[in-house]
């Protein structure tokens with residue numbers, strides 16, 4: 251079924267009671283909707299903005315066990331994540347692939363120390379391992395990563411993990427969920443919870459596009475709103491103690507000439523003990539991340555100057571050519587949904603948390619992208635128990651996720667407009683961006699895109715790859731979307747100016 255907002259809305263309004271309503275359309279929410287729908291439950295998901303507008307579009311793009319958690323001794327969590335990494339490599343090969351990492355060694359003890367850690371990492375992955383970790387000498391290291399700082403380099407340890415495009419995996423999850431008969435609505439914030447006989451039995455929500463209010467009923471409601479978890483919990487119980495702590499992480503995006511490699515860089519030896527990655531992605535290098543505790547929570551956070559300086563300082567230590575502010579093509583910030591354990595966010599729980607309120611609101615939060623499927627399985631298991639539904643088997647462990655392009659070919663057999671050859675022939679939307687006008691039309695017709703930002707930030711990754719080029723591409727994008735969605739000239743202009751406003755947060759003040 252091709253996603254059609256009106257059709258989902260008609261269905262949503264006509265169903266008297268859903269089995270499960272999921273609030274939030276990030277990795278956790280979409281994973282949960284897919285799990286629930288594939289068990290045969292009637293499932294409605296409501297997202298206040300666009301799918302992936304929150305943290306799920308702003309990750310480091312790694313499907314990984316998390317070597318840093320190993321250092322913290324959290325073996326159980328690493329093992330769980332490695333198991334999910336193995337599943338994702340099998341279930342979503344169109345969007346998740348193996349990536350080799352190099353850990354550069356500049357001191358005599360680095361090699362044995364990191365080497366032992368990586369051997370443990372290999373062992374924990376067991377049969378789901380991607381490839382063995384290895385030791386490289388100085389020449390081999392520089393051959394693999396020519397952009398590394400050569401001074402004092404003694405060699406490296408290599409290991410394997412997974413890499414992906416986070417919002418493309420979201421599109422896959424959404425399309426697979428729809429294939430399993432879930433209904434998904436973006437731009438549909440939940441504004442309140444419905445209670446009857448002391449139980450949460452539905453949600454109040456508003457269609458942001460029309461301002462119309464709706465009430466949807468369900469046997470059970472699942473809160474999967476990431477850093478906004480407490481705002482939904484407060485709708486259930488105004489006096490509830492907040493459980494979330496956000497920690498901001500930022501990445502700077504540079505030309506790939508800075509590392510000149512297809513291999514990723516992992517730096518475990520930063521000033522404050524954080525791990526920093528240099529990851530090749532869509533022809534660029536992502537360099538991050540930071541970990542700054544934040545009180546203010548928002549869907550579009552902004553990098554702080556101190557965070558940008560921190561990353562540039564570390565890049566200058568490890569790259570032979572030190573990047574300057576003017577080299578930054580884009581900078582993006584995301585907020586980790588951490589569950590409070592104590593004041594230090596680095597020691598806060600990075601595992602996921604599942605709780606059920608007195609009135610039966612199921613909340614699933616924390617965790618990471620890599621473990622979204624396990625989180626979803628646990629949430630639906632608990633929802634079944636909470637709503638006293640007969641337990642059904644979870645089917646997602648070995649479920650192949652839809653490849654959006656194949657899916658679309660299947661769904662549009664008669665539609666020759668949407669074929670790969672058309673994509674190749676279609677003009678690029680900007681000389682610096684490898685996306686075509688065809689990609690924009692497809693994002694609207696097949697991938698729920700409703701705004702210029704949806705297309706340039708999350709269906710394509712233009713905003714993340716080159717913020718200035720994305721702003722320049724916005725006018726043409728609005729024209730094409732206007733044709734597809736019947737926009738007035740005023741709406742097109744509004745879209746372009748709104749996008750330019752958002753893009754300001756992805757640009758860096760240049761004062762080299």
Ligand SMILES: Cc1cc2nc3c(=O)[nH]c(=O)nc-3n(C[C@H](O)[C@H](O)[C@H](O)COP(=O)(O)OP(=O)(O)OC[C@H]3O[C@@H](n4cnc5c(N)ncnc54)[C@H](O)[C@@H]3O)c2cc1C
Pocket residue numbers: 273274275276277278279296297298299300301302303304305306307308309310311312313314438439440441474475476477478497498499500539549583584585586587615616617618619620621
């Ligand atoms: C900088 C950074 C790098 C990371 N890198 C990695 C990585 O490489 N690998 C990895 O495995 N993990 C990584 N993570 C962690 C991972 O990105 C998150 O754990 C995950 O994306 C959280 O997903 P979520 O669905 O819980 O939250 P979100 O993606 O934030 O989704 C919650 C959604 O709920 C919606 N919402 C809020 N309120 C309402 C409402 N009232 N009604 C309807 N909808 C609502 C929001 O709009 C949002 O879209 C990283 C995190 C950060 C911050």
